[in-house]
Amino acid sequence: xxxxxxxxxxxxxxxxxxxxxxxxxxxxxxxxxxxxKLGQTMPYSGPASAYGTxxxxxxxYFKKINDEGGVNGRKINLVSLDDGYSxxxxxxxxxxxxxxxxxxxxxxxxxxxxxSAIHKYVNAKKVPHLFxxxxxxxxxxxxxxxxxxxxxxxxxxxxxxxxxxxxKNKPNAKVAILYQNDDYGKDLLAGVKRALSGPNAKMIxxxxxxxxxDPTVDSQILTLKxxxxxxxxxxxxxxxxxxxxxxxxxxxxxxxxxxxxVGASVGSxxxxxxxxxxxxxxxxxxxxxxxxxxxxxDPAMLEWRAFMARYYxxxxxxxxxxxxxxxxxxxxxxxxxQCGNDLSRENIRKQAENVRNxxxxxxxxxxxxxxxxxxxxxxxxxxxxxFNGKQWVLFGEVLGGAQ
Amino acid sequence: xxxxxxxxxxxxxxxxxxxxxxxxxxxxxxSSLSRRQILGLAVLLALACVLPFVLGNYRVFQLTxxxxxxxxxxxxxxxxxxxxxISLGHGAFYAIGAYTAAILMDKFGFPYWATIPVAGGxxxxxxxxxxxxxxxxxxxxxxxxxxALGVAMPQILKHNSLEHWTGGSMGVxxxxxxAPGGIPLSQxxxxxxxxxxxxxxxxxxxxxxxRGRIGRALVAIxxxxxxxxxxGVNTAxxxxxxxxxxxxxxxxxxxxxxxxxxxVSPDSFSIFLSLALVVGVVVGGLASISxxxxxxxxxxxxxxxxxxxxxxxxxxxxxxxxxxFMYLMPSxxxxxxxxxxxxxxxx
Numbered sequence: 123x124x125x126x127x128x129x130x131x132x133x134x135x136x137x138x139x140x141x142x143x144x145x146x147x148x149x150x151x152x153x154x155x156x157x158x159k160l161g162q163t164m165p166y167s168g169p170a171s172a173y174g175t176x177x178x179x180x181x182x183y184f185k186k187i188n189d190e191g192g193v194n195g196r197k198i199n200l201v202s203l204d205d206g207y208s209x210x211x212x213x214x215x216x217x218x219x220x221x222x223x224x225x226x227x228x229x230x231x232x233x234x235x236x237x238s239a240i241h242k243y244v245n246a247k248k249v250p251h252l253f254x255x256x257x258x259x260x261x262x263x264x265x266x267x268x269x270x271x272x273x274x275x276x277x278x279x280x281x282x283x284x285x286x287x288x289x290k291n292k293p294n295a296k297v298a299i300l301y302q303n304d305d306y307g308k309d310l311l312a313g314v315k316r317a318l319s320g321p322n323a324k325m326i327x328x329x330x331x332x333x334x335x336d337p338t339v340d341s342q343i344l345t346l347k348x349x350x351x352x353x354x355x356x357x358x359x360x361x362x363x364x365x366x367x368x369x370x371x372x373x374x375x376x377x378x379x380x381x382x383x384v385g386a387s388v389g390s391x392x393x394x395x396x397x398x399x400x401x402x403x404x405x406x407x408x409x410x411x412x413x414x415x416x417x418x419x420d421p422a423m424l425e426w427r428a429f430m431a432r433y434y435x436x437x438x439x440x441x442x443x444x445x446x447x448x449x450x451x452x453x454x455x456x457x458x459x460q461c462g463n464d465l466s467r468e469n470i471r472k473q474a475e476n477v478r479n480x481x482x483x484x485x486x487x488x489x490x491x492x493x494x495x496x497x498x499x500x501x502x503x504x505x506x507x508x509f510n511g512k513q514w515v516l517f518g519e520v521l522g523g524a525q
Numbered sequence: 526x527x528x529x530x531x532x533x534x535x536x537x538x539x540x541x542x543x544x545x546x547x548x549x550x551x552x553x554x555x556s557s558l559s560r561r562q563i564l565g566l567a568v569l570l571a572l573a574c575v576l577p578f579v580l581g582n583y584r585v586f587q588l589t590x591x592x593x594x595x596x597x598x599x600x601x602x603x604x605x606x607x608x609x610x611i612s613l614g615h616g617a618f619y620a621i622g623a624y625t626a627a628i629l630m631d632k633f634g635f636p637y638w639a640t641i642p643v644a645g646g647x648x649x650x651x652x653x654x655x656x657x658x659x660x661x662x663x664x665x666x667x668x669x670x671x672x673a674l675g676v677a678m679p680q681i682l683k684h685n686s687l688e689h690w691t692g693g694s695m696g697v698x699x700x701x702x703x704a705p706g707g708i709p710l711s712q713x714x715x716x717x718x719x720x721x722x723x724x725x726x727x728x729x730x731x732x733x734x735x736r737g738r739i740g741r742a743l744v745a746i747x748x749x750x751x752x753x754x755x756x757g758v759n760t761a762x763x764x765x766x767x768x769x770x771x772x773x774x775x776x777x778x779x780x781x782x783x784x785x786x787x788x789v790s791p792d793s794f795s796i797f798l799s800l801a802l803v804v805g806v807v808v809g810g811l812a813s814i815s816x817x818x819x820x821x822x823x824x825x826x827x828x829x830x831x832x833x834x835x836x837x838x839x840x841x842x843x844x845x846x847x848x849x850f851m852y853l854m855p856s857x858x859x860x861x862x863x864x865x866x867x868x869x870x871x872x
Contacts, residue, residue, distance in 0.1 A: 168797075204836070204839055207792065208792060209696070209792055213786050214590070217582075217586055218583055222583050222584075235696065238696060238788065238790070243787070303694065
């Protein structure tokens with residue numbers, strides 16, 4: 123046979139590849155003493171890969187910090203792994219980070235399903251599970267999960283803000299709600315319903331849901347329109363938010379349109395939906411929008427742009443995720459600074475509970491980050507804003523949840 | 526022929542060859558394993574028992590998942606490799622098995638070990654019922670029908686009417702079982718041995734099933750359905766039963782994996798899982814029992830290797846690996862192993 127020599131060398135090649143891979147896996151196990159090792163999982167691939175940029179901003183920001191001498195003389199090393207937005211993969215990767223990479227803390231692991239899957243594990247292992255990149259309300263539960271910290275304005279708080287805005291400004295509203303059929307959508311809906319409870323519950327005249335896998339939400343919009351509602355609360359992620367805005371305008375429905383923050387990016391939602399169709403949308407915001415001209419010469423924004431140009435050139439400066447990632451990375455650095463030379467997991471948790479009035483200038487004026495032993499949600503304030511065809515215009519005062 | 530390239534391998538622990546090189550060898554191989562094969566299996570089993578004490582808990586956890594995948598791949602291989610029915614939706618049965626185990630533990634307080642046979646049984650019925658209408662579909666049409674099942678499953682799991690049981694998109698969190706009292710094993714090590722026990726048992730059953738009359742009938746249906754029928758093989762019954770047994774294996778695997786991961790949610794069972802299983806079967810080697818092991822190692826570890834090499838394009842690298850495997854080992858890893866074994870025959 124002619125092929126006899128072939129398989130032998132193949133075998134060799136295959137075992138070399140495998141051996142090399144295993145060896146590479148082991149080599150990364152030890153952390154240098156002068157280094158702070160953090161870990162995270164990000165959906166670099168899969169259905170939510172658009173959020174992967176957050177992990178890249180983090181890496182870029184920590185590089186900047188390291189170039190400037192690190193935190194208290196220590197470099198930050200962020201091990202960022204792909205979980206493809208799959209919970210079992212997230213479990214596997216987080217176990218790798220904790221048991222093999224020996225990370226000090228987890229930082230901004232992304233996605234409600236993925237974080238749900240590792241919630242118990244990291245708390246059993248007593249690994250700080252910091253500032254998870256999801257707005258679910260359940261992360262702020264220090265009594266049962268003392269090692270987990272949220273970050274985002276929680277969806278429930280956001281929903282409450284809409285509900286209370288309606289009670290105050292449009293008490294006779296007939297409300298139609300579209301929401302994504304998952305944890306996030308239901309969480310935000312629960313906030314709205316908490317504000318519109320008791321006798322006010324009948325203000326909600328119609329509800330419709332969609333799945334992330336649905337191609338469009340056109341039929342849902344038509345159903346909601348047919349309910350005769352004059353107010354529309356739009357709880358959708360970017361792609362569906364753009365579809366909904368367009369369909370509402372095209373169908374001739376002219377409701378008061380409250381759009382949730384998740385889908386309120388000018389660059390990735392309103393522009394594709396049509397800026398003229400987006401006039402008078404109302405949303406809440408808690409950080410500055412890079413595409414908003416009013417912040418064009420804002421010092422914090424200029425600093426951020428300079429950072430993007432130097433450390434993350436390939437990143438899209440219109441993508442709000444890149445601002446979000448920058449803010450969270452700064453909060454992380456703040457916590458590490460507070461830790462001083464005691465870089466134990468216990469102290470990291472203690473310091474993460476000890477953020478007081480930390481002002482990050484990409485947050486809207488008047489909003490600060492605060493945590494405490496009974497409060498694992500750094501951001502609990504936001505401000506309403508209205509779209510004028512070009513930009514979001516803030517109005518009213520900084521609002522908080524009901525607590 | 527259904528146009529599926531199949532190998533007829535006799536690698537390590539495999540079934541009888543369907544196109545034997547010589548009748549004498551065929552008879553010998555069919556009746557039992559050669560001494561060398563038994564020795565090889567014993568070494569493999571010993572290695573499997575030693576590994577969890579050498580590796581860290583994280584690696585043990587990965588191996589547990591790989592074992593679960595191997596069981597699922599074996600199930601899919603019976604259907605696709607031996608019987609020639611292509612399924613692009615086996616992730617659905619994996620999900621049903623996982624959810625059955627999770628719900629039984631979460632809502633009914635079943636002990637974890639008791640959920641495995643139930644999960645398998647539920648999938649056996651589900652697979653058999655799905656197999657009945659699927660009888661009318663052949664080749665690519667069956668592939669599409671199963672694909673539909675795989676695509677639909679995550680949404681079915683999220684459906685409002687099932688939410689009370691499935692937890693909707695929140696999923697179900699499962700407590701991790703401890704080793705029974707007195708056994709000095711960590712949770713991960715215990716689960717590994719628990720999964721290994723099921724894997725060995727199911728591999729043995731599959732080997733027993735496929736090397737004899739039933740195995741020959743399955744292959745005959747794949748290669749020459751009309752001739753098989755003429756010989757008195759009840760094609761319809763065999764085909765839907767194969768579907769059922771295949772689903773049984775996959776369901777057991779799903780249940781085992783869900784206990785190891787401690788969490789099930791619809792996002793865990795996207796269509797990509799079904800595709801990964803098909804990839805595993807083909808890479809491991811169609812119509813080969815040992816192929817399931819190789820395939821499982823591939824789908825468990827290659828994505829990690831690809832991610833380690835490049836953050837920017839892990840799936841492009843995964844594709845390169847896949848093409849490389851297919852190009853260098855057109856009949857799967859099991860096929861390659863067989864070639865090597867032929868090259869160095871035992872004395």
